[in-house]
Amino acid sequence: xxxxxxxxxxxxxxxxxxxxxxxxxxxxxxxxxxxxxxxxxxxxxxxxxxxxxxxxxxxxxxxxxxxxxxxxxxxxxxxxxxxxxxxxxxxxxxxxxxxxxxxxxxxxxxxxxxxxxxxxxxxxxxxxxxxxxxxxxxxxxxxxxxxxxxxxxxxxxxxxxxxxxxxxxxxxxxxxxxxxxxxxxxxxxxxxxxxxxxxxxxxxxxxxxxxxxxxxxxxxxxxxxxxxxxxxxxxxxxxxxxxxxxxxxxxxxxxxxxxxxxxxxxxxxxxxxxxxxxxxxxxxxxxxxxxxxxxxxxxxxxxxxxxxxxxxxxxxxxxxxxxxxxxxxxxx
Amino acid sequence: xxxxxxxxxxxxxxxxxxxxxxxxxxxxxxxxxxxxxxxxxxxxxxxxxxxxxxxxxxxxxxxxxxxxxxxxxxxxxxxxxxxxxxxxxxxxxxxxxxxxxxxxxxxxxxxxxxxxxxxxxxxxxxxxxxxxxxxxxxxxxxxxxxxxxxxxxxxxxxxxxxxxxxxxxxxxxxxxxxxxxxxxxxxxxxxxxxxxxxxxxxxxxxxxxxxxxxxxxxxxxxxxxxxxxxxxxxxxxxxxxxxxxxxxxxxxxxxxxxxxxxxxxxxxxxxxxxxxxxxxxxxxxxxxxxxxxxxxxxxxxxxxxxxxxxxxxxxxxxxxxxxxxxxxxxxx
DNA sequence: GTGAAAGCGCTAACAC
DNA sequence: GTGTTAGCGCTTTCAC
Numbered sequence: 001x002x003x004x005x006x007x008x009x010x011x012x013x014x015x016x017x018x019x020x021x022x023x024x025x026x027x028x029x030x031x032x033x034x035x036x037x038x039x040x041x042x043x044x045x046x047x048x049x050x051x052x053x054x055x056x057x058x059x060x061x062x063x064x065x066x067x068x069x070x071x072x073x074x075x076x077x078x079x080x081x082x083x084x085x086x087x088x089x090x091x092x093x094x095x096x097x098x099x100x101x102x103x104x105x106x107x108x109x110x111x112x113x114x115x116x117x118x119x120x121x122x123x124x125x126x127x128x129x130x131x132x133x134x135x136x137x138x139x140x141x142x143x144x145x146x147x148x149x150x151x152x153x154x155x156x157x158x159x160x161x162x163x164x165x166x167x168x169x170x171x172x173x174x175x176x177x178x179x180x181x182x183x184x185x186x187x188x189x190x191x192x193x194x195x196x197x198x199x200x201x202x203x204x205x206x207x208x209x210x211x212x213x214x215x216x217x218x219x220x221x222x223x224x225x226x227x228x229x230x231x232x233x234x235x236x237x238x239x240x241x242x243x244x245x246x247x248x249x250x251x252x253x254x255x256x257x258x259x260x261x262x263x264x265x266x267x268x269x270x271x272x273x274x275x276x277x278x279x280x281x282x283x284x285x286x287x288x289x290x291x292x293x294x295x296x297x298x299x300x301x302x303x304x305x306x307x308x309x310x311x312x313x314x315x316x317x318x319x320x321x322x323x324x325x326x327x328x329x330x331x332x
Numbered sequence: 333x334x335x336x337x338x339x340x341x342x343x344x345x346x347x348x349x350x351x352x353x354x355x356x357x358x359x360x361x362x363x364x365x366x367x368x369x370x371x372x373x374x375x376x377x378x379x380x381x382x383x384x385x386x387x388x389x390x391x392x393x394x395x396x397x398x399x400x401x402x403x404x405x406x407x408x409x410x411x412x413x414x415x416x417x418x419x420x421x422x423x424x425x426x427x428x429x430x431x432x433x434x435x436x437x438x439x440x441x442x443x444x445x446x447x448x449x450x451x452x453x454x455x456x457x458x459x460x461x462x463x464x465x466x467x468x469x470x471x472x473x474x475x476x477x478x479x480x481x482x483x484x485x486x487x488x489x490x491x492x493x494x495x496x497x498x499x500x501x502x503x504x505x506x507x508x509x510x511x512x513x514x515x516x517x518x519x520x521x522x523x524x525x526x527x528x529x530x531x532x533x534x535x536x537x538x539x540x541x542x543x544x545x546x547x548x549x550x551x552x553x554x555x556x557x558x559x560x561x562x563x564x565x566x567x568x569x570x571x572x573x574x575x576x577x578x579x580x581x582x583x584x585x586x587x588x589x590x591x592x593x594x595x596x597x598x599x600x601x602x603x604x605x606x607x608x609x610x611x612x613x614x615x616x617x618x619x620x621x622x623x624x625x626x627x628x629x630x631x632x633x634x635x636x637x638x639x640x641x642x643x644x645x646x647x648x649x650x651x652x653x654x655x656x657x658x659x660x661x662x663x664x
Numbered sequence: 665g666t667g668a669a670a671g672c673g674c675t676a677a678c679a680c
Numbered sequence: 681g682t683g684t685t686a687g688c689g690c691t692t693t694c695a696c
Contacts, residue, residue: 001467003688003689003690004689004690004691005689008667013666013667014666014667014668015667015668015689015690015691016666016667016668016669016691016692016693017665017666017667019690019691019692020665020666020691020692022690022691023691025692026665026666026692027665027666028665028666029665029666032665032666046441046444046445047445047689047690048386048389048445048446048688048689048690049442049445049446049447049690050382050385050386050389050391050445050446050447050688050689050690051386051672051688051689051690051691052689052690052691053382053672053690054380054382054383054386054672054673054674054688054689054690055671055672055689055690055691055692056672056690056691057380057382057672057673059382059447061425068411069401069407069408069410069411069414069426070407070408070411070603072404072407075401075402075404075407075410076401076402078401078407078426079400079401079402079428079430082401082426082427082428083428083430086435091425091427091439091442092426092427093393093423093425093426094401094410094414094424094425094426095414095423095424096411096414096415098411098415103418107423109378110381110423112378113378113379113380113381113382114380114381114382114673115381115382115391135333217603217606242607245607245608246607248609249606249607249608249609249611252609253609271402271549272604272607274549274581275574275577275578275581275604275608276577276581276607276608276609277580277581277584277585277608279581335672335673335674336673336674336675337673340683345682345683346682346683346684347673347674347675347683347684348675348676348677348682348683348684348685349681349682349683351674351675351676352675352676352681352682354674354675355675357676358676358681358682359681359682360681360682361681361682364681364682379673379674380672380673380674381674382672382673382674383672383673383674383675383688384673384674384675385674385688386672386673386674386688386689386690387673387674387675387676387687387688388674388675388688389688389689446689665696666695666696667694667695667696668693668694668695668696669692669693669694669695670691670692670693670694671690671691671692671693672689672690672691673688674687674688675686675687675688676685676686676687677684677685677686677687678683678684678685678686679682679683679684679685680681680682680683680684
């Protein structure tokens with residue numbers, strides 16, 4: 001592997017001059033430049049980024065922590081974040097924590113060790129303190145860490161309300177509500193709102209808890225099967241895309257018709273809700289906008305010029321599908 | 333940010349000794365170690381990985397290039413690869429190329445610049461030469477680059493045959509076959525086999541080409557809509573998961589029944605084929621095994637001890653679903 | 665305009 | 681056992 005010294009030697013100049021050519025700063029005489037460029041291409045020289053990074057003490061890489069890439073929401077988030085960062089001259093290092101706090105910690109260490117310039121985290125198995133005590137730049141997706149760490153999230157309160165409204169207008173009487181558990185995760189705000197709304201209208205809500213950081217497919221099926229087994233008379237479901245679809249699948253298998261016998265409203269509204277037939281009624285998060293906002297916030301944090309907004313809440317949208325009857329929600 | 337020198341100073345020792353404690357090699361007296369550990373924790377010192385990497389000339393990071401994380405196959409592949417690499421002490425840097433050869437190139441440069449120790453690529457927009465001329469370690473998923481670069485792929489020939497067999501046994505007479513285009517990508521081997529098999533049995537095959545590196549959802553819908561519009565009398569479909577599901581969705585919307593009027597066989601068999609109702613008959617690739625094999629091959633390449641197998645072909649499996657009638661395929 | 669030299673933070677070889 | 685020192689490959693300051 002040729003180094004800058006080899007290039008300098010071959011071109012018969014000093015390393016400083018080569019560096020100047022490489023970085024396009026300082027004055028370099030035209031024919032010196034030519035000679036150096038010659039040497040560079042002859043030796044097929046590429047600068048060693050590690051050395052540069054050491055000098056600059058930055059890598060241009062942002063760590064993106066997600067609980068599981070196999071979860072459509074997070075793979076989409078990872079994708080969009082990568083794109084947004086790339087467009088700002090940064091690279092993304094996407095990290096799966098798959099529900100393991102060790103892994104999450106391990107990736108968090110990369111911040112301390114200067115391997116990444118910042119971390120955008122959508123992964124929340126660790127104790128809040130672990131994040132708070134880092135000196136590095138952190139942006140959180142959907143989890144509140146307090147004033148020290150900027151957060152970007154969806155308006156889950158409205159999300160829960162909208163879902164409730166749809167369910168109510170569809171005249172469901174007994175609704176299955178599959179919820180996740182993860183402390184401090186803003187997405188869970190929808191649950192309380194949804195239930196309060198329904199209960200206040202005398203609708204029966206059956207709750208089912210799922211481990212939030214366990215995104216393996218089997219656990220969705222298990223939860224759905226358990227729900228089918230345990231309670232009958234369910235005429236509506238509200239859950240995240242995947243558990244809701246599992247339940248719907250099993251219900252249809254058991255001969256129930258959607259939407260006649262069963263209404264389904266999912267949360268997230270990822271692509272699968274459109275591929276299925278009928279298209280699923282969903283409360284959609286704006287994944288791209290979330291990703292762009294996280295990225296932009298990170299850039300601000302790094303550049304330290306503009307002030308960084310503390311909490312940024314983005315609105316959600318309804319996707320009307322065939323798993324509920326069409327309702328008019330005040331033009332939303 | 334405290335450096336090793338600060339630690340040495342505070343502990344009243346030399347940097348060499350601190351380094352020895354940090355790396356656990358060489359002899360260090362017990363109380364010297366204590367003092368140093370004390371200083372480390374007091375200063376909240378973490379070694380700068382960049383400096384270490386520069387010295388060792390490696391980062392422990394493997395680049396994983398995928399065309400699009402928003403494609404279920406590739407997000408699953410990325411996930412499993414990350415896990416497999418992590419288990420071998422490496423970190424993955426997952427890179428979306430989203431069909432842009434500039435991006436692919438940009439990530440490839442990271443190899444030259446020593447930012448990654450190797451690259452596993454499932455992304456193939458660049459000219460073969462771009463890969464061949466790199467000096468770094470490369471493992472290819474599903475694209476043949478010749479003897480220089482080890483490849484891991486599925487047995488797409490069998491895959492195509494199996495799909496054809498299912499379609500034949502389901503007595504389809506006019507089959508829509510949506511194909512992708514990408515030179516050298518082994519996955520496309522299934523197409524020729526599938527068509528040959530069907531044609532030789534007098535089944536009509538309608539071909540539709542799609543841009544392979546364009547994985548945006550809309551293009552699937554467009555292709556499906558076009559197929560619906562252009563040809564009637566289709567009683568079978570064979571395509572990758574997503575285009576097939578789009579077609580099926582639109583066909584059902586138009587009142588066609590699955591599997592009575594239309595049989596559907598998809599390729600890949602990702603999670604969405606199980607969430608949909610009915611479950612979709614698919615030829616499944618073993619994503620995890622593909623990922624593990626790629627990772628293992630990369631590790632061998634890096635460690636340079638064992639010989640590296642050149643082409644590794646993994647077998648595919650049938651997932652019997654409700655979009656075809658059950659058929660017996662010699663116990664497969 | 666250009667070369668020499670210092671230093672980014674670390675590791676390892678070599679004295680003592 | 682431990683300190684000192686010479687790099688790893690680069691950038692940048694400062695003479696010339």
